[in-house]
Amino acid sequence: MRKVTLEVNNLAKKYIGKGFEVESLKGISFNLYAGEFVAIMGTSGSGKSTLLNVIGALDEPTSGTIRLNGVDSEGFFTEPKATDYRRENIGFIFQAYNLLKDLTVEENISLPLLLKDESKETIDRKTTRMIERMGLTQWKAHRPVQLSGGQQQRIAIGRALIGEPPILLADELTGNLDANTSEEILEVLTSMKEELNQSILVVTHDPKVATYADRVLFFHDGAIINEYECSGKQDLEHIMKISQDILKGSAV
Numbered sequence: 001m002r003k004v005t006l007e008v009n010n011l012a013k014k015y016i017g018k019g020f021e022v023e024s025l026k027g028i029s030f031n032l033y034a035g036e037f038v039a040i041m042g043t044s045g046s047g048k049s050t051l052l053n054v055i056g057a058l059d060e061p062t063s064g065t066i067r068l069n070g071v072d073s074e075g076f077f078t079e080p081k082a083t084d085y086r087r088e089n090i091g092f093i094f095q096a097y098n099l100l101k102d103l104t105v106e107e108n109i110s111l112p113l114l115l116k117d118e119s120k121e122t123i124d125r126k127t128t129r130m131i132e133r134m135g136l137t138q139w140k141a142h143r144p145v146q147l148s149g150g151q152q153q154r155i156a157i158g159r160a161l162i163g164e165p166p167i168l169l170a171d172e173l174t175g176n177l178d179a180n181t182s183e184e185i186l187e188v189l190t191s192m193k194e195e196l197n198q199s200i201l202v203v204t205h206d207p208k209v210a211t212y213a214d215r216v217l218f219f220h221d222g223a224i225i226n227e228y229e230c231s232g233k234q235d236l237e238h239i240m241k242i243s244q245d246i247l248k249g250s251a252v
């Protein structure tokens with residue numbers, strides 16, 4: 001039987017402010033399996049980023065629960081537990097890379113291990129290996145700004161993976177990259193996922209990115225309105241069709 005890494009149960013998020021009330025998530029439920037790559041697509045404002053923020057404990061749900069490796073989310077969302085939960089379980093990859101500009105490639109990648117208090121020997125060994133895997137050895141002493149967008153994204157991926165978190169969250173993983181570099185990034189990510197058996201959740205507007213996923217969840221208005229098991233690049237047209245139907249409102 002497939003191992004469930006993350007169970008999302010009836011997750012709801014309502015933002016209430018002066019003169020507005022937005023139901024960003026309206027009872028989202030799904031399982032994310034170990035070693036599974038799930039892409040989230042959907043209309044603008046449908047709650048995709050909110051979902052990542054809640055799963056990453058950057059935001060608190062209004063109701064509903066998440067269970068990670070069988071452990072209930074109670075307390076995940078408030079500090080100081082939220083920080084520990086993130087550190088232990090979540091790797092984030094942001095569109096803007098969020099690298100520390102004054103640190104070298106090597107220092108950026110090793111950062112999560114420094115925060116985990118690992119020994120210097122372990123940190124050096126793991127960092128060297130990750131830099132090799134990301135194809136950044138010759139750049140390890142450079143600063144991020146001296147590298148291309150694709151290389152910077154590889155630093156961000158290396159940093160997200162180095163602590164081997166069970167879940168990797170990415171919002172528009174390849175949004176700033178050209179087609180060839182995007183493909184290269186997706187190949188790196190899928191091969192790492194197979195090696196480490198991690199679960200990946202990627203929000204994307206790009207159907208090509210979704211063809212790398214095992215499954216695509218389609219969001220509209222805070223809900224999952226379609227789900228598609230993906231078997232590879234040949235599914236591109238089908239995924240594009242579902243996305244277009246959702247945009248036109250015909251699949252809602």
Ligand SMILES: Nc1ncnc2c1ncn2[C@@H]1O[C@H](COP(=O)(O)OP(=O)(O)OP(=O)(O)O)[C@@H](O)[C@H]1O
Pocket residue numbers: 015022023024042043044045046047048049050051
């Ligand atoms: N901090 C916030 N305060 C108030 N409303 C918010 C907040 N964050 C998100 N929202 C609202 O929640 C809804 C969902 O936003 P979210 O960013 O999750 O959508 P999205 O699907 O990621 O959109 P996009 O594809 O355009 O990035 C939107 O209506 C948005 O305005």
